Amino acid sequence: MIPINRIILTLSLLALIASSAGAELRLADRVVAFVNETAITLSEFNEFHQSTPDMTNDEAIRVMINRLLLKKEALKLKLSGTDDELIQQYIDLKIKSPVIIKNEDIERYYNENKDGLKGAEIEDVRDDIEKLLIEEEITVRLDSALRELSKKSYVKIQF
Numbered sequence: 001m002i003p004i005n006r007i008i009l010t011l012s013l014l015a016l017i018a019s020s021a022g023a024e025l026r027l028a029d030r031v032v033a034f035v036n037e038t039a040i041t042l043s044e045f046n047e048f049h050q051s052t053p054d055m056t057n058d059e060a061i062r063v064m065i066n067r068l069l070l071k072k073e074a075l076k077l078k079l080s081g082t083d084d085e086l087i088q089q090y091i092d093l094k095i096k097s098p099v100i101i102k103n104e105d106i107e108r109y110y111n112e113n114k115d116g117l118k119g120a121e122i123e124d125v126r127d128d129i130e131k132l133l134i135e136e137e138i139t140v141r142l143d144s145a146l147r148e149l150s151k152k153s154y155v156k157i158q159f
Contacts, residue, residue, distance in 0.1 A: 033061055034156045035068040061157055069149040095141045101133045109133060 029041040040061070049060045071083055074090035081089065106129045110122045117125055 032157065032159055033065060034154065034158075035065050036072070036153050036155075038068055040064055040068075057159065061159070065150075065155055065157075066146050069146060069153060069155075072153075073149065091138070091142065095145060096134075096138050099134055099137045099141070101130050101137070105133055106130055 029043050031039045032042050032045050033040040045061060045064065048064055049055065049057070052060055052063070055063065067083065067087060070087045070090050073094070074086035077090065077093070079086050079089045079093075106126055107122065109129050109132075110117070110125065
């Protein structure tokens with residue numbers, strides 16, 4: 001016959017283990033994506049997606065992944081600041097700074113879009129056209145850079 005003290009002790013330990021396991025299950029968070037050694041949890045995703053409700057789930061997770069990739073590259077360059085500052089510094093340094101818009105490009109855009117410019121002279125819209133062409137080129141270069149970074153990284157989405 002097993003002593004009653006041993007039974008009580010065993011039951012107490014089982015209850016403690018069960019309550020600890022239950023607590024762990026409540027605290028655990030599901031991983032929805034990996035970017036290299038970094039996990040994106042469901043709670044992080046939900047928090048981000050709540051701030052960007054116009055995005056689909058796929059768009060939101062892709063933005064989160066891209067931000068991690070850019071942040072990692074910024075840290076390699078020993079940049080500092082908040083995540084947003086790191087990403088902006090990286091884009092300014094590696095993507096934006098090499099962009100040069102030639103006068104011929106501005107003139108070509110002007111000539112191709114005269115009708116939409118409401119008869120404005122090129123000198124009146126030159127700065128606006130240049131800003132637009134710079135933004136377009138940054139977008140193209142950033143997309144290309146992100147594709148390359150994704151290829152070089154371990155990225156796994158698991159919704």
